[in-house]
Amino acid sequence: MKTISIENDIIVYYDKRVGKVIDGQAVVDPRFEGNELNEFFNKQSNIQGVKWMEGMFDQLASDSKDNCEKQALKNCRVWQLHPDADIRMKFFGYDEVCRRFGPPDPANYQQVYDGAVETNNLEALYTKFNIDHPLGYSGHSLSVSDVLELYDEFGSTFYFVDHCGFKQMDFEPTEQSITQGPTMQF
Incomplete structure (x- = not known):
C-alpha cells in the first residue's frame, strides 16, 4: 500500500x-x-x-468522489478595514461609501482570513463568519463594509458586504497586501 x-x-x-x-x-x-x-x-x-x-x-x-458535475468550491479571503481607516466607512453601505469616499480602496483593508471553505454561497459564508469563525480567523464578525473574496486558480471575485446582501465589485489588492495580512500559511 x-x-x-x-x-x-x-x-x-x-x-x-x-x-x-x-x-x-x-x-x-x-x-x-x-x-x-x-x-x-x-x-x-x-x-x-x-x-x-x-x-x-x-x-x-x-466533495463527492463520484460527483464530477459538482461545482468546484473556491477558497475564501476576508478583508476588513484597517483600524486606522476613517471610522465612517465602517457603517455605510456600498452606494454611500462610493458617494462619500469613492469605490472601496484595497489600501484601506487588511486580510483577516485566507482558507478553504465548505460553500460558495455568500449568505452561508456570512453566517459562518458571524457564528462559527473558522480556525485562523482573526477579524471581527462579518459586517457592513467588509469584503469577501472567492478565488481559485482562475481568478478572484469580490463582494462588498452591504446593508442588505452583497455587491459584487472590482477590488484588486496588491500581492503585498495579501502577504502582509494574517494568513493560514504555516
Whole structure:
C-alpha cells in the first residue's frame, strides 16, 4: 500500500484526501504537515512549492468522489478595514461609501482570513463568519463594509458586504497586501 500519492491532482495520505495540486503547488491541510509529507513533496519534480491551507481536508472530504458535475468550491479571503481607516466607512453601505469616499480602496483593508471553505454561497459564508469563525480567523464578525473574496486558480471575485446582501465589485489588492495580512500559511 502506498502511503502518499497524487491521483488526478488530489494528494492522498494514508487513504485520506488531504490536499490538491494547483498550478504546480501542493495545497495541503496543515493538520497533516510533517516530515513524511515534506520529504514526499521534495522528491516530486512537478511540485514547485507547498502551501498549507486550513480547511482543505474538510473541503475535500465534503466533495463527492463520484460527483464530477459538482461545482468546484473556491477558497475564501476576508478583508476588513484597517483600524486606522476613517471610522465612517465602517457603517455605510456600498452606494454611500462610493458617494462619500469613492469605490472601496484595497489600501484601506487588511486580510483577516485566507482558507478553504465548505460553500460558495455568500449568505452561508456570512453566517459562518458571524457564528462559527473558522480556525485562523482573526477579524471581527462579518459586517457592513467588509469584503469577501472567492478565488481559485482562475481568478478572484469580490463582494462588498452591504446593508442588505452583497455587491459584487472590482477590488484588486496588491500581492503585498495579501502577504502582509494574517494568513493560514504555516
